[in-house]
Each structure stands twice: as structure tokens, then as C-alpha cells.
Amino acid sequence: MTAPALEVRELALSVGDRRRRWRVVDRVSFAVEAGRSLGIVGESGSGKSLTLRGVMALTPAAVRIDAGSVTLAGEELPLHGRRTRVARRGRLAMIFQDPLSALDPVHPAGAQVAEIARRVGGRSRRAAWVRAIELLDLVGIREARRRAHDYPHQLSGGMRQRVMIAMALASEPAVLLCDEPTTALDVTVQAQVLDLLDSLRAELRLALVFVSHDLAVVRSICEEVAVMYAGRFVETGPTAALLEHPRHPYTLGLRQAVVDVDDAGRAPRSIPGELPEPGQLPPGCPFNPRCTYADDACRHGTVELESHGEAGRAVACLHSDRVPAP
Amino acid sequence: MGSPTPVLSVRGLTVSFASAQRERILAVDGVSLQLHAGESVGLVGESGSGKTTVARAIAGLLTPDSGKIELDGTSLTRRSRSDRRAIQLVFQDPFASLNPRRRIRGVLRELLHVHGLASDPEIEARCVELMSLVGLPAAALDRRPAAFSGGQRQRIAIARAIAVEPRLIVADEPVSALDVSVGATILALFDRLRSELDLGLLLISHNLAAVAAICDRVAVMYLGRVVEEGPRAAVFDDPRHPYTRALLDAAPRLRPEPSEGPRIRDEAPPAGARPSGCAFHDRCPRAEEICRRESPELRAVDGQPQRAAACHFSNEPHTGGRAR
Amino acid sequence: MVIGVAAATFLLLHAVPGSPAREVLGEHATPAAVAALNHRWGLDRSLGSQFVRYVGDLVTLRLGVSFVYGISVISLIGDHLAETAALVGIATLFAVLITVPLATLAASRRDRLADQAVRGLSVLGLGMPAFWFGIVLIEIFALRLGLLPVGGAGSGLWGHIESLILPGLTASFAIVPLLVRSLRVGMLEVLGADFVAAARANGLGELRVLLWHVARNAVIPTLTLLGLNIAYLVGSTVIVENVFALNGLGSLLLSSISSRDFPMVQGITLVLAISVVLINLATDLLAARLDPRIRLG
């Protein structure tokens, strides 16, 4: 078997200043093969977006990459220093939550796609423009030739996100990281964009990492899913099996908090308590204060992500066998 | 369905705005809604559908061009202080809807004092009671909004709304800025308060799932008009407008649907560019010649007097996009 | 806007309490003398009729005759305008040349030593009176090092340019601290924008990001800022001209004030204010041209 398109091992990030630092992403590992997709699900503050930023080496000033490795098709990428950007050029790309702020307001949409096709894809000015039109067409913008001259503020939300995707594709990446790309969109447009990403994954054999707080969204596009809590993966596995029978109480909680149109009239059940802030993590399993199964072992012992019976599943819980099906 | 006179009755509400080119743009075009005591109604639509404008008009934050808004049968053309009290609004963004410089206690006290809802010795106890109603500790009263997470802030906003003992709460996208899991707790809170305090709830959302969870009735808006309304179960099980069908199809689900079909195309045009005939015809998988010419009225569905839809084919079930 | 400025000039000079005639003649002037002077200047008539005459004069571009020089105000202003315009031009140029690199440096090294230094200097600069800074510059560059002239207009083209370097620097320093602070914040905003992160994530090189995204976006606030501060800059040239003995509108204004040349003061104030309005208009139009969100609505 060849190396996966993207493999992340033991990635650890911390936030803080000179005096104090807190772990915000704690030894996270995952791998995605070409043409496959992984979803990372968690609440705001769980560290899911920072994980993507860490892989991209695009962390904000206060966040530091402490340890870990990022391997692209078998080649390890630097996490620090001068070559971080160059090593990722044309191999890793990323799309963002808010397409209006992620597009430069002063350049036309087509020019922004062409700029990447030219500078990263190494095309001539003319060829880059032709490529930009092709890509805009590919991502489903009708009358791409005319629309390419529009500025971001003249486009609708869905079209902006399509332009973002076209920009990412212009660098011809093997791996596409998606940071909540549909959260800001309406439902019908969200469905269109998810369809688009899914077909691009299949056609271009992209490896897709999709971050979201919504299990239902991740269900519709990802074959595998990792549930993140307080900077750690607490459960991973094939999406269908994981939703069918969560093995971590937190996953179960997330699962029951989602209401969808199929179970109308069922008041959503919520997880008691709040996500702890970095620096205020309890000892033991980070979820123990909110967990109904927690005992002394959970409060004091160490709880690591370990594989769990069924194929491809892993869970970080001492009582995974007691978690009922939803 | 509660008392015969609805708590809230909106008839023919029309609101327009001036565009940058100084043309009048119809944001809301003849919307009618009714809501009884203790009832929850979901108003669903995507951005640009005019649902927020409806909310702000009902709350008295903007003056409609025409149409009637009645509270318990009396028209609200000029609102007295107690009229205002009766209808409270909860906003989408809990980070913007709380004054960053005011402690929670100050905000609640001011409201209780202005409306004379508690004598000075009782005020403190009432503040504590309000906090516990929304599931926050009394210590929260001493803090400013910055000390709270999004979900906690939304609870505070709800406490502020119920402090004045309203008849009706209009909640404008109260969970769309929150994580799914946090949103769930807020929806549950609304549901509980509605039954405990016998409040009317108008839940405005682009998210069918939120509405599905806690609403008795549903109205769907598209480009400023209500295109379908009726009891939730009936509308969700058997939508009679293709747009409702499309919304249902597009909603993300935990269980895969075996028969997912093609999506409706594109996005709704801006309010100023309303298509002729049925406003939905250019995105509708079922559109025929008549849809391009004639705008369908919102009319009762045959055999189901509680339901109405604005579609030329509202008497046939819509399998919508997926049949094709 | 120009009409507003004209009306305001009139109101400020006529309706504010105070009697120019008494100021001219001194505390001990006889009432008769004051009245006579007021009559000569037309100040004894009603405010309304004075205003009508003033507007009439403006429309026909007559700003009256200088009491002191006895020739028309407009031709005197014309003679001195070039010097002031040259000074404002050179000061603007200096301001841009100093501000842009400093703000870029500070923003790209946020919270590091360079940033702290730039911020510290700009805080110092905020409290620095222009005339004093001019004197310090004269002391260092003209008197000690003898590199540049102490004052005056100089002769020949090079002499003229040379004579404007220190005044230009001095005048630009009236606005540079403010500009640096604002532009630094503006640059930080652009650098932190999602689209910059997106461009990096998509593999665009750092230089391209700086040139194609950051610079292009930072130009617009810079222009707006310049427009906002140009009025202050023009005002400062009055003082700078005085310090460096340049024969521009500012010196003319000050000498007219000491000689109580009422029409001169009125004319210069008006011309300077209208120039500021026109410069503002130009920067606004330019900024709007460069910003598609404004241009295309």
C-alpha cells in the first residue's frame, strides 16, 4: 500500500505567552488517502480549526506548534522555518468559513483564481486566466467568463464559496482542508456546496479533511470521522458505524443534540456543562465533569485513544462498552 | 388551539426599503401570521426571504408600509410601554445583543424598575429567579457579557426577554450563531419556557431542523412572501410547495436518505429582482408555463383547511426534485 | 461645500465678537475713529447686507484690496500661492515616504522591537510642536552641519528645492505620527484578514501576498487618511513658513494679521480652506476609484 495523501502524527499545539502556555491541540493523529474524506467534529474551542491551521503551518501569533509530524505522500513537511510555505505549495490547499472575508475585496474573482494558477501553478498570464475560467466553470459558476470579472461583493454567498474552492483548486493540491466551509451558507446552498466538494473529491481524487461542528453535515460528506474534545480526538471511526453506535459518551451527547428534520417533535437533548477553557482542563479524562459514567479512574487516571473492537474504530473512554446506542 | 383570539395576528404586512439607487425594494410583501397563547410557530426561510424584517416589524423596531399587527385583538399602531413589553425579541448574535459595558444585574434591574414589575426589595430576588429560569447561577448577575460563552449569553438574552413578562417571544435565528450542541440546549430552553410561562413563541430560522424540534406550526417564506404554512407534521411529511420540499431535501441528516435526488439550482435572487409569475419558478423542478405567467395565491390545500400553499400545483403531493 | 466654506469664513470673521477696528487702532482710540474705520471697511452695515456684498464679490472673484499693499488681494495671493503649494507638495511626499515604510515595518514586526520603536517615536512625535522641531532641525542640519540653508527661498531650481527640504520635513512631521499610527493599524487589519491567510494557504509567496493583497488594500486607507489630515498639514505650513522665512501664504497671513489687513486675512483663509476642500475631494474620488466596493456599489 502506498503512503496516504496526508498523514498527521502526534500534532501538538499550545497557546499562551512567555509565562504560561496551554495545550490546545493534544497529540492528534490522522491519515487520509487520496480520494477519501475525513471529518473532524467538535464544538467551538475544541481545537478542530487549529488542527487544520497547524497542518497548514498557518497558526496565529499566540499559537505555537510544539511537536508532531505532517507527512504528504510519504514526504515529511517542515512545521517551522523558512520552507514551511514552499513545501506546501501546490500540494495542500485550504478553504475557509466566511468566503466574503476570505476573498480580497479589491481584485476581481477571476483574477484571484488566475493569480494562484499563475504564481503557484506556474502558468503564463494568459494561460492562467484560461485556467481560471475553466476552474470557475468546474465549480459550477454559470457564465464563468462573464462572472470572472465580478468583484467578491457582487457575488452571492454560494458563489463566493465556489470561487474560494476554485482558488484552492488552482494550486492543484492533493489535499484540501475545509474549515467549516458551509456554516455561513443557507441550507439549499450548503447542500449544493457539499455536493460539489463530494464530486471534486471523487473526480480529482482529492484527499478531503472537513471540519464542522455539525455531525449531520459531516455525515453527508465524510466516510471517516474524528470527534474532538478539548484538543484531543476522543473517538474515531467510519462515519456510519460511529453514528450508529457511538462508543464515547461525548459522541453520544453530540449525536443526541442534533435534531434533524426526520425526528421532528423530539426536543433536542443537550450535554450538561460547558467545554472547559484551555488551562482549566480537569485531571484525568477531560470530559469527566460532564460525563454520567465518570468514576475515580476517569478523574485521576490517564485515558488514551485506543482501538475498539470493530474495524477502524478507536475511542478514548474507560467505559466505552457501557455507552448505549442512541 | 388555545383561546379564540390569537395573541398575535399579523395581516398583510408589507415592508419596503430604499435601495442604494433610491428605488423601493419590497422586503416583505403581504405576510399574514397568527399565533395563539402557548403556541410555537416556526417561520422558515433563507437569507433574503424577509423573515428578519418580519421579526423586527412585529417587535416594533421598524414601521411597516402597510398591514396590521394586532396583540390580543388590539391594533399596535402606536405602541405604549406595556405594548412593547408584551412582545420581546431574542437576537441571532449573542455577542452583539448584550451591552458589553453593563453588568447583567443592571440590565435586568432597569427593566424591572421601568415597568414596575417588582418593588425595590423584591428586585434582587426576581433577578436571581430569572437566572435560575434560564439555568444560570445567581453569581452570573455580577458579571459583564464578556465573561460568558455564546450559549450562556443567549440564555442571558432570554432572561432579559422574559424579565418583562411578555406574552410573546420572537426569536430571530437564536441558534444559528451557536454550535449544534449548544443550540440544542437553547432550543430546549425555549420549549420549556414556552410551556412553563404560557408564552407564544415565533421562532425564525433558516434551519428546518430547529423548527422541527420545537414548533407546532410552520410557515415557509420565499422572497418576502409566505409560500406554505400549516401544522408541522403535515408540512414536513407532505410538503405542498416545491420550495419546502427543496428545503427538506437539503437539510443535513444523520441517517442517509436512500433517494437523494438532484438539488434545486442556484440561490434566491436579491429582493429587488423578483422573477415574474411565481417567484420560485426559475429554480423549481416542476415549473410549467403558467408558473412563469401567474403568481399563485396562498390558498388552502384541498381537504386540509389548516394548511395553505402558494403553488399552482399545491393539491398534488410534491416529490419535488427527487422524482426527476 | 465651497459655498459652505465661504459662508463660514464670512461668519467667523464677522459674527464672532470682537472689533477689528478697535484692535487696529488700539485701546485708546476715540469712538469716532473706530466708527470711521468700520465705515471704510463696510463693517457698520447690517450683517445681511455685508453678506450680500461679500457673496457678490466672491462670484466675481474680487476679494477686495489689501489695506497695506494697496493692490488686489487675489493677485497677492497668486504671487505667494506657488511657494505654499510647493511646500505642501514636498511635505506630502515626505509624509508618504516616511509613513509607508515605517508603518509597514511596524505592522510586519508586530510587538517586536522595531514595532515598539516606531510606536514610541510616533508617540513622541505627537507632542512635538512643528515650529520647535523646525528650530531643532535648523540647529542640527543648518547651523552645526551646514548641510542645508537656514531659511529663505534659495536661488535657482536646486537652491529652491534645497531650501524646501527642512521646511518640508518639518511640515510633514506635523502629520507623520498620526499617519504612522493609523496606517499601522490599517496594515495589521489587512495582514490579519482571512484573504491573506487564504492566499498563503493556497501557496502564494510572501512577497506576492505583500504586493498583490496587502499593498493594494492598504493604499485606500492611506489615501483617505492623507485627505483627512491634509487640512492640518496646510495649517502647519503657516508656522513652518514663518520659522524658515519662506515667502508663502502663511507668512503673508501672519504679516497681514500683525498689520490688521482685514481683506487679506479673509482672502487667504478662504483660499486655503477651499484648497483643502478641493484636495479632499480629489483624494475621496481617487480612493473611490481604487475601491471596487464603492465604485461598483
Place this chain on the structure above:
Amino acid sequence: MTTATLGTGALRRRRRLSLHALRRFPALTAGLTLLFVIVMAVILAPVISPYSPNQQNLFHILAGPSWAHPLGTDQLGRDELSRLLWAGRTDLRVGALAVIFPFCFGTLVGTLAGYYGGWVDSLVMRVVDVLIAFPFYVLVIGLVFIVGTGTRGIYIAFAVADWVVYARTVRATTLIVRESEYVAAAKVGGLSDVRILAGHVLPNTISQAIVYIMSDIVLVIVAVVTLSYLGLGVQPPTPDWGTMVSDGQEFLTTDWALATLPGIAVVLVGLSLSLVGDGLADLLRPE
């Protein structure tokens, strides 16, 4: 989004003005300390200055530093240190007093214009735009010309010219706050306009004006000194930094300190006030 939440999350703590808080705002602390020293020095000038500011000694002119005259003497043999302190009394007092009216009037006008909009707003903004078009020094010099030289002229000139900055700043923030959801919530809650303005709008808009006061005092002091330098401001024999510079300018080649020291005094005052202003901006910013 995650990063933003993390940022505030990590710092989500109560903020109080205490010694501990001061340590967290080094700019504010430094500014306040410096300002305190300067203000105390000029207030105590009658006590601590070694000579009367106007006491001449024509046998001891343009002297360098000595034990008797730590900063030397000027062209009339007056003690430079004493004159600096007494001049500070004048300039700081004028600076602090001159901003009071602009601050109050500008804030009031800006708040009303921003909150009510409509014709009030159009009118106010028209006036503001016109006044802002006048180059600041031209306007002030012109006004002093009409009103007469001296501090009275300066007060009137600033009352006319300076309020527009406050009005504009406060109006701009009021416009934002007016559209905010918490003001909408206050309206829906049935609060009166006065309550909303005083309790919900002003607390959020006035902080900017308060921060601006600091740089405005700097601006006024610089302007007063400048006018005095030009002979239009504080009139001799009242000591003032501007006249001291202009007197000292003649002796630039022989005694550079005479023109330089008063300028440094102005810069120090400016520095302390700017630091306080920056510190206040940090302190008053809602978390």
C-alpha cells in the same frame, strides 16, 4: 473563529482598576507617573522654583548650568528652571481648560446627531464638514485675530474650532451603537430614549471621546505654545514655553538650550498624555 474564541477565552477574566491592573497596562502606568510628576511640579512651582520667573539679573545673562541656576539663565538673566516651571503652569492650565467646552458640546451634539439622524444630523454634519475644511492653524489664527490675542482668544478659538472632532468621533460610534442589537433590545424592552441614550449609548461612545481628550490636550498645548511663539498667544511677561522658544531662537548659536528646553518640556507633556490616552484606550475597551 476558533482562534478568536480562544483569544478571549484565555483572557476571560474580570478587569478592575487596581495596582494589579496597572501592572498589566505598562503604558498607562508610565504615562500616569510622568504626568503626575509634571503636574505636581507645575502646581508646586511657587514653592519649589528657586527664583521668581520674572526676576531679572542683567549681570548674569545667558549663563550655563550652575548650582545657583541648574539650567542656566536667559538673555535677561532670569532663571531658566523657574521660568520652565511657571510656563508649565500657564500652558497646562490653558490646555486643560480649553478642551472642556469642545468635549462637552461636541459629545452632546455628536450623540444627538448620531442617535436621531434626520435633519439634525444633516445640519450638524454640514457644519462639521465646513469647519473641518479649514486648516486648523489658519482657523485658530484667524479667530485669534478677530477676538484678540491672549488666552481669552485661545479659549474662544478652541470653542469654535475644536468641538467638531469630538462631534464627528462620537457621532460615528453612536451610529454604530444605535444599530446594535443591544440598543434594539433596549427599545423592545420599552426603555425611554433618555434611558437608552444615557444608559446604553453613551457608555459605549464616550470612552473614545475620553481617550481623545488626552491627545486633544496635547494638540491644544502645542497650539497654545505655537500661537505664543508667533506672538498671538500668551502675552509677556507671563511666562510660557512658546515665547521662551521664540526668545531663545535668537541665541541658537550661542546657547542652544534656551530654545530647546521648553520644546522638550512640551514633548514630555505630550508623551505622558499620549501614553495615558493609549493606556485608557486599552483599559476602556470592552473585553
